[in-house]
Amino acid sequence: MTGPCLCVDDPEIDEVINLDTGIISPARKVIGSDYDRLEKLRMELAEANASGESLYACPICMVGVYLSCRRKDEKRFFFKHRTENGNCPAITRSELSKDEMLARKYNAAKESRAHIRLKEIIADSLRCDPGFSEVETEKVWRGMDRTKWRKPDVQALWKGTIRIAFEIQLSTTFLHVIAERRNFYRQEGGLLCWIFKSFDQAEARMTQDDIFHNNNRNLFIAGEETLKASAADKALMLDCHWLEPQAVNGEVIDAWCEERVPFSHLQLDAAGQRVFFRDCDGLKAGLAHQAGEEALKQRFFIWWRNSKRSWQDAEWNEARQEFKKRGVFLPEYTYDVLGLLNGLYSAREGECIGWKHPNFISAANTVANSYKNVIRAFRAALLVYDRGDLLKREDKKGNWAKRVIEYKKKLAEGDKDYDRDEQYDPLIAFLFPEVWAVLSGDK
Ligand SMILES: [Zn+2]
Numbered sequence: 001m002t003g004p005c006l007c008v009d010d011p012e013i014d015e016v017i018n019l020d021t022g023i024i025s026p027a028r029k030v031i032g033s034d035y036d037r038l039e040k041l042r043m044e045l046a047e048a049n050a051s052g053e054s055l056y057a058c059p060i061c062m063v064g065v066y067l068s069c070r071r072k073d074e075k076r077f078f079f080k081h082r083t084e085n086g087n088c089p090a091i092t093r094s095e096l097s098k099d100e101m102l103a104r105k106y107n108a109a110k111e112s113r114a115h116i117r118l119k120e121i122i123a124d125s126l127r128c129d130p131g132f133s134e135v136e137t138e139k140v141w142r143g144m145d146r147t148k149w150r151k152p153d154v155q156a157l158w159k160g161t162i163r164i165a166f167e168i169q170l171s172t173t174f175l176h177v178i179a180e181r182r183n184f185y186r187q188e189g190g191l192l193c194w195i196f197k198s199f200d201q202a203e204a205r206m207t208q209d210d211i212f213h214n215n216n217r218n219l220f221i222a223g224e225e226t227l228k229a230s231a232a233d234k235a236l237m238l239d240c241h242w243l244e245p246q247a248v249n250g251e252v253i254d255a256w257c258e259e260r261v262p263f264s265h266l267q268l269d270a271a272g273q274r275v276f277f278r279d280c281d282g283l284k285a286g287l288a289h290q291a292g293e294e295a296l297k298q299r300f301f302i303w304w305r306n307s308k309r310s311w312q313d314a315e316w317n318e319a320r321q322e323f324k325k326r327g328v329f330l331p332e333y334t335y336d337v338l339g340l341l342n343g344l345y346s347a348r349e350g351e352c353i354g355w356k357h358p359n360f361i362s363a364a365n366t367v368a369n370s371y372k373n374v375i376r377a378f379r380a381a382l383l384v385y386d387r388g389d390l391l392k393r394e395d396k397k398g399n400w401a402k403r404v405i406e407y408k409k410k411l412a413e414g415d416k417d418y419d420r421d422e423q424y425d426p427l428i429a430f431l432f433p434e435v436w437a438v439l440s441g442d443k
Pocket residue numbers: 058059060061062063081088089090091
C-alpha cells in the first residue's frame with residue numbers, strides 16, 4: 001500500500017515491541033500507510049487493552065501501548081502508553097546511555113511470548129535427554145568471582161561434567177549485548193550454546209562476525225518440531241544449519257546444509273566457546289591445503305610437459321625439495337624417472353607426453369620396449385584412465401597387441417626385469433593417487 005505514512009512526524013514512542021514475537025519495529029513501520037488496516041489494528045489494540053492484554057508495548061518500559069489519533073493533524077497516529085506514569089525514559093527524555101537502552105530492549109524482547117515458549121521447549125527437550133541433569137530456567141549462574149553473574153535462559157549439566165548455558169538469540173540488534181558473555185562462561189569452565197528461533201540465511205550472514213562465525217559457522221534452531229523429536233528420541237534434538245566449504249571446480253564455495261542432530265553428536269569446545277556439528281573451519285583449512293597440493297602438482301606437470309626437463313632446472317630442484325617435504329623422493333637426474341612420468345602422464349592425458357611421438361600408441365610402445373620396470377604402473381594407468389579403446393584404434397599394425405601378449409607372459413613368469421622400482425612408489429601415490437590405488441593392490 002503506498003501513500004503517505006500515517007504516523008506523526010515526531011512520535012514520543014518511536015519503537016514498539018510485538019509481545020508475541022519479541023520483534024521490535026519502528027512505530028512508523030507498524031503504523032504504515034494503509035488506513036483501513038490501521039483502523040483494524042487500532043481496534044485490536046483497544047480490545048486487547050480492555051481485556052488486560054497487550055499486543056504491543058514500549059520496549060523501554062514494557063508498558064502496553066495503544067494507538068492514538070491527532071485529529072487536528074489530518075488523522076495522523078502515534079503510540080501512547082496505556083498508563084502514563086511519567087516514568088518512561090522515552091517520555092521524560094532522561095539520559096539513558098546507548099548501552100542501557102539496548103539492555104532494556106533486550107530484556108523486553110525476553111518477555112515476548114515466543115521467547116518464553118522457546119525457553120520451555122529447550123528445558124523440556126533437555127529433560128528428555130538422560131545425558132543432561134540439573135536443568136534450570138532463568139537461574140543465576142554466579143561466577144567464581146562472586147560479584148559476577150549471569151542468568152542464562154536455560155542451563156543444564158552435561159554428562160555430569162560440563163555446565164552448558166543455553167541462550168536464545170533474539171535478534172541481531174543485540175549482538176554486542178551478548179557477545180561479551182562468551183568470556184564469562186569461558187572463565188567459568190562452562191559453555192555457551194546459542195539457540196535461534198528461526199533460520200534466515202541473510203540474518204545468519206549478518207551475524208557472521210559474532211555468534212555464527214565464532215561458532216564454526218554452525219547454528220542451532222529449536223522449536224515445537226525439535227521438542228517432539230527430543231521426546232521421541234530421548235535426546236536433546238536440534239536443527240543444525242551450517243555453511244560448509246566445498247571444492248567446486250578448483251574453487252572453495254560455501255553451501256548451506258542442515259540436519260537434525262542429537263546434542264551428543266556435537267563437538268564441544270569450551271576453550272573456543274564453540275558447539276558445532278560440522279567443523280567448517282577445519283574443512284576450509286583442509287580444502288585450502290588440498291588446493292595448494294593440486295597447484296604444486298599442476299605446476300610440476302606443466303614444467304615436465306613443456307620444458308627440456310634438465311636436471312639443472314631450478315624448477316626441478318624446487319620440486320625435489322617440495323616433494324621431499326611430503327616424503328616423496330625425486331631422483332637427482334630427471335632421466336631416472338623419464339619412462340615412469342612420461343608413461344603415466346601420457347596415459348592420464350590420453351596423448352604422448354614427454355616424447356616427441358605423434359601418437360599415444362607410440363608412447364605405449366616405448367614404455368613396453370624400453371621401460372620394463374614401468375609396465376606394471378603403466379598397465380594400472382591404462383585401466384584407471386580407460387585407454388583400451390584408444391590403443392586399439394591406434395594400433396593399426398598390431399604391434400601393441402603383440403607386445404601385450406609378450407609382457408603378460410613375462411609378468412606371469414615373474415621376470416625380474418618387470419619388477420617395479422619401489423623407491424618411486426611414493427611418487428606414483430602422490431602424483432597419480434588413482435593409479436596407486438589400483439597398483440598397490442596388484443601383485
Ligand atoms: Zn515506555
